[in-house]
Amino acid sequence: MAKLILHKLCKDYGTGKPAVNDVSLEIREGGFLALLGPSGCGKTTVLRMIAGFETPSDGSILLGERVLADASGVVPPERRNMAMVFQSYALWPHMTVADNVSYPLKVRGICGQSYRDKVMEALKAVRLEAYVERRPADLSGGQRQRVALARCLVTAPDVVLLDEPLANLDRHLRQEMEETFREFHARSGATMVYVTHDQAEAMALATDVAVMSEGRLLQVAPPAEIYARPEGRLVGGLIGQGAVMTLPDNGGDHRNLGWDEILALFVDASAGHPTMEMLVRPQDVVIGGSGLPAVVEGVLYEGERYAVRLTLGDGQRLRAYSRTACAEGERVAVIISAGWRL
């Protein structure tokens, strides 16, 4: 196991806009990187380059000292000892579930008891022991995804690439699977790269979170840090459910703003100051009390609580949580107890 290094990686499919643009990233030995970003931002393309399915248009990929891909050539995927869960699962329709899962072992020439044990273990981990003899076409969507998962985890790869591996699973299975990943990671020490749309999942699993947008890497940091200190509007908007507000710049140099400061900025708003952007997370917005006047735009029932969309007097939008239902169009007062200057 060694560091996985992406150096100035680019990929252009020839569509005019590069799919991946100048991405440089180091994933430490045995690290667990979550790759976040909006749909179409190039996450899958990055994984495919790491796996060796696409040749980078520029830049290089290294695993420790070993050059996997650069201008002079590429190591073919079969010699990279990696495993991947494809976004499209990529199951082999002519093989049974058991054959699909055991194939990487067979290729490595593993057989006998340890082979059977490993396969059963992997199938148990994804709760598919009862489906060994089925063909992928006769499985439900989530079951297919689990087969892909089992196939990925059955060997001991150096690098594991997971492309939205839990998208089709229910919450319970998801939690179990997250647990499985964590165990697998701890046990095997493999470097994991995990693409997901689910920010909570990323936070829960990863040692580092990377955020991409339109082919570029915006920020890489540990989960708590990226949550607490997002860089720029895009990352701020993506991590957590925060709203980004534009306020006059008070020129202060600390970035964590309290209610008093925020209130002061609102009062200032009319002046011709230069502006700045501030990220406000919904849990920092308290409805009630004597705050800023706002109108309820929409209310979403989330079970545990209501997610409320608010519009302030100056037309800016906010999101807040409330344990009680509000009516649409209701006028309320809000206190913004914390904000983060982007």
Add this chain to the structure above:
Amino acid sequence: MAKLILHKLCKDYGTGKPAVNDVSLEIREGGFLALLGPSGCGKTTVLRMIAGFETPSDGSILLGERVLADASGVVPPERRNMAMVFQSYALWPHMTVADNVSYPLKVRGICGQSYRDKVMEALKAVRLEAYVERRPADLSGGQRQRVALARCLVTAPDVVLLDEPLANLDRHLRQEMEETFREFHARSGATMVYVTHDQAEAMALATDVAVMSEGRLLQVAPPAEIYARPEGRLVGGLIGQGAVMTLPDNGGDHRNLGWDEILALFVDASAGHPTMEMLVRPQDVVIGGSGLPAVVEGVLYEGERYAVRLTLGDGQRLRAYSRTACAEGERVAVIISAGWRL
């Protein structure tokens, strides 16, 4: 538009266990039903029977007065005026994005300006205006899913079937798409059936939530009701992130339990009473104060807060939220401020 009625619907693929077993359900005219349930519980199969791809082994399906399927025959899908987002998207690889999306219109003989408008509108709604000329193979996973969505929403179907339509989209797009669904639903008055693993999504969108497990329908109710008054262990475990605890039955007849009552039950625990099950949601578990002693089993960073897994003295498990980090193995005291007798 009319009521969609499933009557004692069964489907057996001949695998020994029926995939759908005796499901009876009425979806009111213009209703929005969310279908929840663990992976492999038969959700897709129900949709496929509604669409007409599978013949029920037993039971019938009615749209208003019209029998869509029963023992005597089946109306073929092409005459049902329904639309569906397939879990596997089922895009036509030989057509461009625009062709894929416009196909249902073409089949209906719609052309001219209104045709072009509708296609562009649908593509705009899923943010794919820039990709009209691409082929599905050259799109990212989420983009493909959005094409499937646009194709589904481009016509005015009587019934819209959505099979995990947002599984591959990021949170922002997801919210936008939810908004689109809501608008579409309000505008067209179509009956929508929405399969999802994401309980929050279901709660946010649906007028009714149905929970399935192992082919059977467990409960159908409006979101708030199903959240507040889940029936049985399975529904309780599925909706919200609650933990299910086993406690002695105090024989009381109200189901909402407060801290005092719960505490009393814990004190009682040793007696040979018959037992009952109680659902405890994490937001009702408060760490700190002078409650029951518990040990922190695991802590997950979720950004906004930490999700904490706790074990009580008697080995039962609980989940709680905490805004501050706890250490694994830490001993804490918890108060269970509310519980729901299942």
Add this chain to the structure above:
Amino acid sequence: MPQPLAKANSQPRWLFPFVVSFVALLCVLPLARLVAAGVSTFFSGRALDLLLEPAVWSAAVNTLSTSFFGMIAAVVIGGLFALSLTLADVRGKWLMSFLFMLPTMIPPQVQALAWVGMSGPSSPLLKALGIAPPMGSPQPLYSVGGIALLYGVQHAPLVYLSLRAGLLALPRDGIEAAKLAGASPLRVLRDIILPLSLPGIVAGAAIAFVSGVGNFGIPAILGIPAQIYTLPTLIYSRLASFGGSTFGDIAVLSAMIGLMAVAGLRVQERALRGKDYRVIGLSGAAATFRLGRWRPLLEALLWILLFVMLIAPFAALVSASLVPAYGIVLTLKTASFSAYEEILFRQNVTQTAFANSLFLASTTAFGLLVIGVLAGYTLTRGGSRWTGLLSAMIEIPYALPGIVISVAFVLLFAAPLPLLGVTIYGTIWIILAAYFASFLAVGLKPVVSALRQLDPALEEAARLSGASFYRRLFDIIVPLIAPAAGASVILVFLISCNELTVSALLWSAGTQTLGVAIYNLDDSGSYDLASALSVLVVLMVVVLMLLLELVAARLPKGVVPWRN
């Protein structure tokens, strides 16, 4: 309110009966008529006599063994080309796949003669190298192995076309997943690519096998000198001494061939049964393998094969057309274009034959595409118990030697049609009908295997869009199986373009086909004219293929087999 259908079947109610009646009319009825004609033989005990003749059994064994080994050879050669040209990064794909289509166009007997000429005492090549065996030394091709080898050469393009369509439908991510699992390219080939394209391979192998069973030209030239008779040559020799029991004999021998074809079909079904080839999700983007230092080697191998299969026999053909008589050595002095002059400007049969064959071949090719798609759809989607029987009925006519089919058609159609009172005998329509019957199996096979690989959800999505059966067919299914449909059209076109034995008995004045014209010229000793006409036919096909190339950009992807 629309009437509920009996089943949630995706096919319209008329489809199965339509296909069944088509097959019954064109495939079953003529053969039934033949059996009826021979029925007295059956009861007179002659059938038993025939079955007790060792000659019949040795012919049956020869037929089976030559066809079987021929099939293996065809699968090896065709498979090699299909895999190299669709999956590997060899250079000159366009030219190679273009040329690879052509051996089918060289009539089997010409192909056989060319090979005999190439390898025997008279071989110009061997003579030039000074290693020609002395006059009269045994010819190695006059053997079961030789016949099988030529079957392989002749039928390799059929396997190629059919397999190629299967390879184009492979899911790219499935191959990638296997590579990432650590499988070397060869393992990927063995474990993923070949099993997934099995329907295509099996279809190609079946066509090759059945073509071998029914082939007359090659065993006639390579087999008879070595006393190796196959059932078709045996049937032919029975026809030479036509007697009262001949119909009975043909019927019995045909039944044996029919049984072989059905047995072959069984094997084919067995090979495919219980497996799933439906590609889930997106397919189509073919993966390529980088060959690295193996590339020049493979390319050399492919070119050598092409040389031996196409260029050498074609050169033999050209040289035969340039010398005035057989056995004269071609030199600048002896060469003359008089044969071409004669063929092009003096023989008016040439024009007629070109017109007829083009009409017959294109009508058959496109007609069978329509019928093949419809029949393929019923066979793959309809869960009817009769589909097995139906496929057998489709298979048998192709396996029978053309002459048997044509005898059957004469028997059935020589008299005016009942009710209508007109006769199609003696017109071009009877040839067309016979072509439809014989080549349905060829047109159908690639289409069926492509339908097997199709993700059913793609059609379901179209149904839910409201598309009727016809719309789905046109908009979704046919474009999706375009490579197979293209293969089917091209296969049928090529085969019917130089077809001989079916039309041999069915033609009459004005309805000669190219095959008949070539055969008659050859048979009456005008080898130079026959060769010249064959050369012209090959050139015509090349021109047609080039024309196709011009419109290729507007056809669905993958239809034209030499474009990648």
Add this chain to the structure above:
Amino acid sequence: ENLVLYTSQPNADAQATVDGFMAENPDIKVEWVRDGTPKIMAKLMAEIEAGNPAADVLLIADTVTLQRMKEAGQLMAYKSPEAANYDASLYDADGAYYATKLITTGIMYNTAATMKPTSWADLTKPEAKGLVAMPSPLTSGAALIHAQTLAGVSGLGWDYYKALQANGAVAAGGNGAVLKAVASGEKAYGVVVDYMPIREKAKGAPVEFVFPTEGVSAVTEPVAILSTTKHAEAAKKFVDYVLSENGQQGFLKLGYIPARNGMPVPEGFPARDTIKVQSLDAAAALKSSEADLKTFSGIFGTN
């Protein structure tokens, strides 16, 4: 009025015959179909079986085949006035068929061959070992008649065929195949019908043809009228024409030996009286043909 002729003459010959006839009978139009004997017989038999034969007149193969058809009642008896000019052995006494020409089977050799054969017996010499090709009676009607004829010649007989087999001769395909094998030098000697090598030689091919001293067999390409004809008068005219001096002259021009008495031979042939033709009794040959085929197959191991 359209007369339909089924013939196994080569294309050009068939056309010439028909043209000649139509020149004399402008009111009769003749459509003709030509094919190898086995195929044209198969076609005809199938038509007869279907009850609607298209042909009126046959100009086909050999007397044995027509004898068989006569016995099956498929031929019309017609006594042509021209018969007087023919050897009685060349036509059927009942008038069912008439020989039109003599196509003899002799020996051809490649000019590169070491031995110049003059008799059938030469082919069994060691010089010819493995170098002889002949048509198979299983494929060619002429070859069967040839075998039956030689089998009846004293001094040759079936023993001759055994000797041929022992000398490595192969019985392969039809006459065309033999011609190709010898002309291309694959074999040195061939048993073959006369006109093919003689024509090829004229075109410059390296082959020679000899009429062996023991005599040659001949097929006679007889003409006959089908009993089902609807154009009996025209058909009779056709028969008369083919047998007439003019018609026979036409065959002569095409390079065949006319069957009519007192006609010359084509260029490249020795004088008619130097060619010894061994005759064959059609009725007897027909009866024994199955047995003869078996005998032949037995010798050459085609079983």
